Amino acid sequence: MADMKQIHDFAVKWCDKFRDQNINYIELVDHYMADDCAALGFEMDCGHAFSEKYSNAANNHEALDRIIDDVTDITLLGSAIYSQWHYFNHWAYTGAEILEPQNRAWFILALSRLAMLSGDNPFIFQGTLKKMRVISNNICYGPMPEPNEEVEQHLTINNEGRVWFSGYNFGCGGERYEKARSKNFKIDKDATDKLFDAIAAYFGNEYMEVFATDIGDWVMEL
Structure with missing residues (x-):
């Protein structure tokens, strides 16, 4: 199996991709993730080994959330991730299903745990905060927003107090908001x-991360 740094880099890379609300599903279901898994020595066993130990946590994000802190076997978790990817690549009605909130949540939980098992927690802030950026949106399950309805906001603040704010409408339903x-x-x-100081103190220690489905979300970069 590959060394811990390679596994850690893989987990952080793909976790970021699954968190990206604008990513095209092809980038997630194409061969790239499988290539990375194979290169790291993870085996695709259709989730059998993980299911034997953790039952339906192999494909259900709520079940995975309940037991994720008990998962300590990197090889087993890597195999589960590879197998779950294989389902969407080979067996799902459409590969686009991988973008559904509950499926994103499963991969984010699994990859975040893999990152923590293979290295320092990449989601803990370290250093001196110079700038923060928050992107929030209210896209959720339900009717499509109107073209002139505001669906996303971007806020950037630097340590000198400069603030940049932008609001984006849904527009004509293309890949980018207006x-x-x-x-x-x-x-x-x-x-x-x-x-x-408050933000650095909070995110500089272990904190609870909540991933809910069928609602909008926000992402903060420090």
Whole structure:
């Protein structure tokens, strides 16, 4: 099997891809992930070994969430990830199903755990916070938004108090939303320091991550 750094890099790389709300499903179900799994020595066994130990956690994100902290076998977890990918590549009605929230949630849980087992937790902030960026959206299961309905917001703040804000409408339903409004301004340095200290302190330690399905989400970059 590959060394821990290679496994860690694989887990972080693919976890980021599954978190990307704008990714094309082809990038997830094409051979690239399988190539990486095979190169790391993971075996595709249709999830049998993982199922024997953890039952339906092999393909159900809620069941996986309940037992994920008990998973310590890197080889077993890698095999489960490879096998779950194989299902969407070979057996699913359409590969696009891999983008459904419950399926994204399964891969994010599994890959996040693999990253933590193979190296330092990549989701713990370290260092001095210089800039933060938040992307939030309210896309959820239900009717398609109207073209002029705001569905996503981008907010960036640096440690000098500079703020950049943009709001995006759904538009005509293409791959990219349409920018509808933007505003740049500055906040007080003391307020900025207080905000950044609080964020760095919270994300600098273990924290609870909640991944819910059928609702909007937000992503923060520090």
